Amino acid sequence: MRFSVLVETRLRDGVADPQGATIERSLPALGFDGVSGVRVGKAFRFTIESDDEAAARAEVADMCKRFLTNPVIEDATISVESNGPG
Amino acid sequence: MASRVGVVVFPGSNCELDVLEAVRSLGGDAELLWHAQASLGDVDAVVLPGGFAHGDYLRPGAIARFSPVMKAVEAFAAAGGPVIGICNGFQVLCEAGLLPGALQKNGGLKFLCRPVVVRVETATTALTVDVPVGTELRIPINHFEGNYTCEPQTLAELRAADRIVLRYTDNPNGSVDDIAGICSAGRNVVGLMPHPERACHPMLGSTDGAPLLRSLLIRASALVA
Numbered sequence: 199m200r201f202s203v204l205v206e207t208r209l210r211d212g213v214a215d216p217q218g219a220t221i222e223r224s225l226p227a228l229g230f231d232g233v234s235g236v237r238v239g240k241a242f243r244f245t246i247e248s249d250d251e252a253a254a255r256a257e258v259a260d261m262c263k264r265f266l267t268n269p270v271i272e273d274a275t276i277s278v279e280s281n282g283p284g
Numbered sequence: 285m286a287s288r289v290g291v292v293v294f295p296g297s298n299c300e301l302d303v304l305e306a307v308r309s310l311g312g313d314a315e316l317l318w319h320a321q322a323s324l325g326d327v328d329a330v331v332l333p334g335g336f337a338h339g340d341y342l343r344p345g346a347i348a349r350f351s352p353v354m355k356a357v358e359a360f361a362a363a364g365g366p367v368i369g370i371c372n373g374f375q376v377l378c379e380a381g382l383l384p385g386a387l388q389k390n391g392g393l394k395f396l397c398r399p400v401v402v403r404v405e406t407a408t409t410a411l412t413v414d415v416p417v418g419t420e421l422r423i424p425i426n427h428f429e430g431n432y433t434c435e436p437q438t439l440a441e442l443r444a445a446d447r448i449v450l451r452y453t454d455n456p457n458g459s460v461d462d463i464a465g466i467c468s469a470g471r472n473v474v475g476l477m478p479h480p481e482r483a484c485h486p487m488l489g490s491t492d493g494a495p496l497l498r499s500l501l502i503r504a505s506a507l508v509a
Contacts, residue, residue: 270386
């Protein structure tokens with residue numbers, strides 16, 4: 199089966215995010231007040247061939263641990279959606 | 285026989301010739317090692333130079349760690365061979381797990397390119413055997429991602445085992461505990477953000493990098509003997 203995958207990585211809680219902080223400080227200048235907690239991350243979209251959803255998730259989790267994130271400073275959330283057989 | 289330093293060239297490295305020149309000016313022998321080769325040949329020390337290996341895509345060092353040469357570098361390090369990572373090379377060593385922690389974006393979000401002063405904190409590593417503890421060296425930095433960070437437990441281990449090699453006297457990038465360089469448990473793998481190869485000739489404004497690279501040559505020749 200094929201699955202659509204979305205992996206979002208971001209700096210872990212407690213790790214300073216200077217990009218997020220700078221964006222947050224800049225928003226009021228454009229009139230966007232009241233914004234807080236800005237965190238900058240990355241998104242990866244791809245499709246993967248796998249026996250079932252659990253196997254797809256496991257493989258993507260391993261991919262995140264070994265490559266897509268640096269676990270010292272980053273976390274990932276994984277979304278997996280079936281594209282049906284194919 | 286002069287000790288032989290292998291300088292790894294990844295696509296996007298840009299400090300390899302500076303390292304080559306600096307090592308030779310100190311009486312060492314040096315050669316370039318292309319990242320795609322699986323063997324280090326007969327080198328006595330390895331330097332991962334600065335630059336933007338593989339374009340710094342994904343994260344600095346994240347793709348370079350999978351270059352074929354890195355397996356040989358890991359084996360060389362495991363056997364006690366001296367391995368130095370400078371700037372981008374430090375990032376590669378952290379991504380490869382040869383050194384703990386990670387280098388994230390500078391606290392001030394600025395690309396920093398200027399001389400800084402670092403203090404030598406331990407004289408028993410591959411990079412500092414010829415430099416007394418407490419020596420202050422003026423060496424350039426040139427990085428956007430040089431803000432060293434690690435788990436509190438890792439930091440405690442680094443401190444306890446005297447593995448912090450260099451500290452900034454005036455922290456430019458937000459590094460935890462003012463760390464500019466650390467070493468492995470075996471003290472043969474050292475990563476640092478400053479560029480000693482850019483401070484090895486009076487014409488460059490400082491020769492303070494020379495004692496560090498000379499230490500590497502001393503450690504490398506010890507390996508030969």
